[in-house]
Amino acid sequence: MNVHSHYHDWETIDEVRQRAHRWGVCRYVMSALGAPGGVPGNEVMERMLADHGDFIVALFHLDPDAHPVDAVYRAKEAGFGGVKIIGTLKPYDAEAYYPFYDAVEKTGLPVLFHTGFLSISPSQRRRTVSMMNMRPGMLDTLGRAFPDMKMIGAHLGSPWFLEAMATANFHKNVYFDVSGGAVRANSLPFFRRLFAFRDASTADVKDMPLPPDDDAPNMELVRKLMFGTDNPPPERIVPFAVKLLDGLGADAETRARFWYRNAAEVFSLDI
Template sequence: MTRRIDPDAVDAIDVHTHVQLSVAEASAPDRSESFDAMAKYFKTDKVTRFTVPMLAEYYRARRMAAVVFTVDSAHQTGREPNPPNEEIADLAAEHSDVLIPFASIDPHRGAAGVRAARSLITEHGVQGFKFHPTSQGFFPNDRMAYPLYEVLQEHGMVALFHTGHTGAGAGQRGGGGLRLKYSTPMAVDDVAVDFPDLKIVLAHPSFPWQDEALSVAMHKPNVYIDLSGWSPKYFPPQLVQYANTLLKDKMLFGSDFPMITPERWLEDFAAAGFRDEVRPKILKENAVRLFGLAAETG
C-alpha cells in the first residue's frame, strides 16, 4: 500500500523540483545548450541531474518532502519528455514518504493527452500536473487545453503553471524560440474562473507581472503562489508584503531544485523579512492543506 507523507515527519514541503535523469540511463548525458543556458542564468555550473530515487534520498536526508516532475514540451522541441511521466510516478510511489508525483502533458497533444492524463491519475497515482506555457507554446486560457483541465478538476488535481520570466532559453539566440508572453498570470485568471474547483498554483515570483499574480491569488480562492526559482533576497517588496498579510495562507515554499538548492533558498528566506508566524505556513502548513495531507495517527 502506498504510504502518504506524514507532515509531522518533515520540516518543509518543496512544491517545485525537477527530475532530469532517467534511471534507465547509465550516467548523466552530455548537458544540452538549453541546460547550460539555464545553469548560466542561475549562476551555477555545478548542477547535477537527479533521478527520482536520488531526489528521494536528498530530501529525506533533509527532513523534507518534495513535488517532483518533468516538463513535456514535445510540440516545441519534437522530443518526448525524459524521463517519462510514468517512470516518475511509479518511482515516486516507492518513496511516497517524501515524494509527491506530478505529471506534465503538452496541451497540444489534444485528445491523446487527455487520455494520457486520465491514465496517469487513475493508474499511476499522480497528484498534480505541471504546465510551462512558455516552453509548451500556449496561453493557459487557450480552449485547446480545457479538456485537459476538465480531467484535472474532476479528479481533484493540482495544476502548477509556470509564470513570468524563465531561465529556459535565456541568453540563447532568439531566446531559444521561447516566447515570454505565454506565461502571464492573467491568462491563468481565466482558467481559475472557468474551473473554480481546480486547485491552481502560480509558480515563481512572476516578474514582470508580479502585481497581476498577487491580484489573481487574492481574487480567486483556488489560486496559490509558489516562491520557487528566485532566491528570497531578490523577492519584490510587494510579494513579501502580501505573503506576510493578505496571502499568508496561499504562499508555498518551492526551490526549483536542482537549479536552486533548498539550503540556499532557506538561508535567504530566513533573512528576507517574513514574519515568524508566517514562515511555518509557507514552509509546510499551506502545502499540507493544498494536498490534503494529514498526520498519521497510531
C-alpha cells in the first residue's frame, strides 16, 4: 500500500492503477494539494472518490493558515480518508493550529505531514515557506498534546533523520514514510546506523556508561516505517525499498508492517 502519492493530470487514474498493480501495490493514498503543475485540488479528488474509492484513499489538503476548522469535519463527511499538511507559515506545533488538530483527533482522520526540506517552486515567492516550520521533531510536541492523532511524517524527516527516528520511537501513533530522493540518496551503512537508534528503555545498557557499539537495526523502530512513492512511479521506489529491507535484515512481521499493515491500521482498511 502506497501511503504517499500525488495524482497528475498527464496520467489517468486507470493508468496509475495498472502501473501500481504490476508492482503489487493495491491501494494509493493520494494528496490533493491543488498546486501548479497538474496536481488536482480537493474538489477534483472528491469527485474521483465516486469512481475510484476502491483504489484511492484521498487526503484533504488542509491549510491551517487559510481554512476554517470546520473544513476538517467537511472533509470527513465528504469521504476523505485523511488530511495532508504541508508548507505552513508557522511551525507545525504552533498552538494557533491546535483547534485543527483537535478536530482531526476527534474525527479520527490520520495526518500526513510533509517533514523536512520542501522543494522550491515559484508559487512560494513572497511566502514564508521554511523547512524549519516542518521539522519532524514537531510531531513529538503534537504526539504529547494529541496522543490519539495518527501521524505519518513524509521523507523520513530529511535532513533530520535521527530526529524523526527518535520521535517515532517514543510515540506509538507516529510513523514515517521512505519517499523522497534525499532518502534514496543515502547508503545502506547510513540506514543501518540510523535504525540502530535505541533509548535506555529498549537498550540493555545496565551499568555501562555507554551502550555497546552495535549497529544492529532496532526492528521495533523499523516497524514504524511505511512504503510511499511521492511523485515517482512505483518501479523507481519498490526496488529501493526491497534492498533497504533486505539490508536491514527485516523479518516477516517488519516487512508486512512496512508494505501494508501499518497503513491498513492507520487508515482503518481491511486489506
